Every structure is written in structure tokens, then in C-alpha cells.
Amino acid sequence: xxxxxxxxxxxxxxxxxxxxxxxxxxxxxxxxxxxxxxxxxxxxxxxxxxxxxxxxxxxxxxxxxxxxxxxxxxxxxxxxxxxxxxxxxxxxxxxxxxxxxxxxxxxxxxxxxxxxxxxxxxxxxxxxxxxxxxxxxxxx
Amino acid sequence: xxxxxxxxxxxxxxxxxxxxxxxxxxxxxxxxxxxxxxxxxxxxxxxxxxxxxxxxxxxxxxxxxxxxxxxxxxxxxxxxxxxxxxxxxxxxxxxxxxxxxxxxxxxxxxxxxxxxxxxxxxxxxxxxxxxxxxxxxxxx
Amino acid sequence: xxxxxxxxxxxxxxxxxxxxxxxxxxxxxxxxxxxxxxxxxxxxxxxxxxxxxxxxxxxxxxxxxxxxxxxxxxxxxxx
Amino acid sequence: xxxxxxxxxxxxxxxxxxxxxxxxxxxxxxxxxxxxxxxxxxxxxxxxxxxxxxxxxxxxxxxxxxxxxxxxxxxxxxx
Numbered sequence: 001x002x003x004x005x006x007x008x009x010x011x012x013x014x015x016x017x018x019x020x021x022x023x024x025x026x027x028x029x030x031x032x033x034x035x036x037x038x039x040x041x042x043x044x045x046x047x048x049x050x051x052x053x054x055x056x057x058x059x060x061x062x063x064x065x066x067x068x069x070x071x072x073x074x075x076x077x078x079x080x081x082x083x084x085x086x087x088x089x090x091x092x093x094x095x096x097x098x099x100x101x102x103x104x105x106x107x108x109x110x111x112x113x114x115x116x117x118x119x120x121x122x123x124x125x126x127x128x129x130x131x132x133x134x135x136x137x138x139x140x
Numbered sequence: 141x142x143x144x145x146x147x148x149x150x151x152x153x154x155x156x157x158x159x160x161x162x163x164x165x166x167x168x169x170x171x172x173x174x175x176x177x178x179x180x181x182x183x184x185x186x187x188x189x190x191x192x193x194x195x196x197x198x199x200x201x202x203x204x205x206x207x208x209x210x211x212x213x214x215x216x217x218x219x220x221x222x223x224x225x226x227x228x229x230x231x232x233x234x235x236x237x238x239x240x241x242x243x244x245x246x247x248x249x250x251x252x253x254x255x256x257x258x259x260x261x262x263x264x265x266x267x268x269x270x271x272x273x274x275x276x277x278x279x280x
Numbered sequence: 281x282x283x284x285x286x287x288x289x290x291x292x293x294x295x296x297x298x299x300x301x302x303x304x305x306x307x308x309x310x311x312x313x314x315x316x317x318x319x320x321x322x323x324x325x326x327x328x329x330x331x332x333x334x335x336x337x338x339x340x341x342x343x344x345x346x347x348x349x350x351x352x353x354x355x356x357x358x359x
Numbered sequence: 360x361x362x363x364x365x366x367x368x369x370x371x372x373x374x375x376x377x378x379x380x381x382x383x384x385x386x387x388x389x390x391x392x393x394x395x396x397x398x399x400x401x402x403x404x405x406x407x408x409x410x411x412x413x414x415x416x417x418x419x420x421x422x423x424x425x426x427x428x429x430x431x432x433x434x435x436x437x438x
Contacts, residue, residue, distance in 0.1 A: 026230045033175075035170070
């Protein structure tokens with residue numbers, strides 16, 4: 001079993017570098033990290049502002065996701081955080097990092113961690129476009 | 141074409157966080173970064189110290205690798221650096237980061253960048269074990 | 281005792297509030313009531329999933345007893 | 360004019376120096392000479408690749424003219 005070192009759903013700025021340091025370990029030969037950032041465009045439309053809303057269970061669900069990834073792979077350490085509330089363009093909404101002995105496992109586990117988080121985490125994205133219209137993503 | 145923002149073979153400490161910032165971009169929804177770190181064990185043996193030696197062509201070869209990855213994927217930005225000389229346990233030997241619009245491409249491109257670098261870069265790893273023996277990796 | 285219906289994201293936007301009270305009964309009847317009072321909810325409803333007292337529910341036929349809490353969850357969009 | 364043979368990593372360790380001079384001729388003859396003078400090189404040689412004046416060479420039969428530089432490269436181990 002790897003160490004699940006950080007699992008959080010928070011309203012403050014996420015730091016991809018910090019989460020990488022959290023998983024660092026002398027036993028780990030590979031660290032792969034992901035940062036999912038707010039883009040200035042979505043489907044060709046200019047995004048003016050964006051906010052995430054989270055369900056009260058979000059952090060508990062994220063912990064279940066982390067445990068499932070830890071069970072699937074041979075990890076040294078794992079960390080994952082999702083931000084909610086308003087997020088500026090270019091800032092991170094989701095950061096994740098895994099440390100493993102070998103690199104193949106690190107890439108696979110980090111990708112799976114991000115995919116499973118996006119599938120299961122009860123959070124919602126609200127985008128306001130430059131033309132003043134808005135949408136709840138996946139609800140259009 | 142993405143922007144190849146950093147390609148270097150250097151003797152100083154590599155900073156995975158810095159290389160991530162180098163590829164950050166408002167057009168990029170996903171940043172995947174890799175840090176290949178010196179482990180305290182290799183094949184079950186305790187590693188006391190380690191050094192990389194680079195061929196004079198190493199940086200030029202790394203640039204060719206970066207261009208090839210940029211041609212294969214739809215990147216926003218890419219950065220990659222390899223360290224040579226003595227490296228302490230836990231420190232990074234290779235760091236790489238790619239930024240793309242979507243995450244699938246970021247994971248695939250970063251993994252391919254690391255694999256191709258390891259295959260082509262003319263550098264060599266010398267390990268000294270805790271029992272005083274040493275080896276040139278891949279030459280045993 | 282009534283049922284507390286908690287609405288999130290696009291469902292809250294359609295209904296216009298975070299919590300509404302409903303009479304106990306089948307989940308379908310509770311959702312029908314929401315749709316009658318807030319026609320905009322009709323567009324979101326087919327894509328929602330539900331929690332009844334924190335347990336995922338996959339059929340609208342389930343009975344929601346008095347004192348329960350229902351969470352109406354539009355499709356997630358994390359990351 | 361002779362040929363400059365540059366040795367790296369395990370090849371340098373086997374030969375005991377970074378550069379040795381050799382007579383022009385086939386790459387095979389130059390490597391045979393290295394092996395005769397430095398028997399430890401025999402263990403590394405089958406795994407090496409070569410550059411002749413910065414160009415990758417895949418056959419030991421190639422001719423190495425006077426004034427050339429040969430680089431002897433053991434298998435890479437980066438990352």
C-alpha cells in the first residue's frame with residue numbers, strides 16, 4: 001500500500017509544485033504530476049470567469065477515489081486536491097501527483113487518478129463567457 | 141507547433157516545479173510533468189552515490205527529441221532537462237513537462253517525451269553501492 | 281414531517297433555490313412536483329442522479345419517507 | 360596524422376583514459392587494437408555504438424581516415 005498523503009477539496013489556490021513535493025520519497029524513482037487548469041477558451045468560446053461548486057460529500061468521495069487508485073497500482077505515495085469556488089484563468093482546478101518506483105506505473109496511475117476523479121467527484125463547473133452567456137458544463 | 145521553451149543538459153539541481161511553470165499557458169487546460177529521481181535502491185541493492193556523464197552532443201540530441209515529440213502531438217508548450225554530474229539520492233536526474241489543451245494528449249506526450257529521451261540521450265549512469273562495488277548501468 | 285430536497289448547480293439554477301420542502305412519497309412524485317412548480321427543471325431532470333439520505337438512488341420509483349433528505353445532482357464536471 | 364578515439368563511461372573505465380590515439384584503418388582494426396592493449400574493453404565492446412566525425416556508424420567495417428575522431432559510446436542510461 002502506498003501512502004495517501006493529501007486528499008482535499010478546498011477554496012484556496014492549488015499549488016502543483018507543493019503537491020509534487022508532498023509525494024517525494026527516496027524510494028520513488030518517478031513522480032508524475034497533473035495540473036488541470038482553467039483555460040481562456042472552451043469549445044471555441046472565450047471564457048470570462050469560472051467557478052466550481054462542490055457537494056458536501058466531495059472530499060469523502062475523493063478519498064474513496066484515492067484508495068481505489070492505491071489498490072490498483074504499486075504506489076509509494078499519492079496526493080490529490082480539487083479546488084471549488086471562483087478560479088481565475090490559468091489557475092489550477094485539480095492537481096494530482098503520484099510517486100512510484102518505476103515510471104510506467106507513475107504515468108498510468110496518475111492518469112487513472114485524474115480520470116476517476118473527473119468521473120466520480122461530485123463537483124460542478126459554471127462558466128461565464130465573454131459574451132455574457134453562461135453554462136453549467138455537461139448540463140447544456 | 142507547440143513552443144519548445146526549455147531544453148537543457150546541466151550540472152545544477154533540477155527543479156520540477158520551475159519546469160512546470162515554464163510550460164504554463166492560459167491556452168493549456170492540462171499540464172503533465174515528470175520527475176525521474178535518484179532512488180536509494182536499485183534492483184534490491186542500496187545505492188550510496190550516483191553520477192551521470194553526458195556526451196558533448198547530449199543537448200543537441202535532446203533538442204531533436206523535443207522536436208520529434210512536438211511533431212507527434214498537438215502541444216501548447218514543452219520543456220525538458222537532464223542533469224549530469226553527481227546527483228544526491230532523491231534529487232531529479234530528468235524533468236519534463238508538457239502543456240496541452242486536453243489531458244489525454246498531455247499524459248501521452250509527456251510519457252513519450254520521457255521514453256524517447258531515455259532511449260536516445262547519450263548519457264550514462266554510474267552507481268556506487270553501499271557495499272563499495274560500482275556499475276555503469278546497462279553495461280553489466 | 282416533510283422531505284428536504286437539496287438542489288445543486290444547474291438543478292439549483294433551474295429551481296431557483298438550494299432547498300425546497302416536499303411531501304413524502306415516491307422520488308418520481310417529488311420530482312414531478314418540482315417540475316410542475318419550476319418548469320425549467322424539466323430540462324435538467326433527465327441528466328440528474330439522486331441521493332436519498334446519502335445513498336445513491338438509481339430508480340425514481342423508490343419511496344422517500346418523511347424526514348428524509350434528497351440530493352439532486354446534475355452530471356459532475358470536475359477537473 | 361592519426362585517429363583520435365574518445366571513450367566514454369564504461370568504455371573509458373575499461374581503457375583507463377578518455378582519449379587514445381590510433382592508426383587510421385577500419386573501425387574493426389582500431390577496436391581490435393584497443394582490445395589488445397586493454398583487455399577489459401572486450402567486455403564492453405559488443406554493446407557499444409560509434410560515432411565517426413559525429414556521424415553514427417553501425418558496421419565495424421567502415422574506414423576511419425587519418426584526422427578523424429571516433430567516439431566509443433556504451434549503451435545509454437539516462438533518466
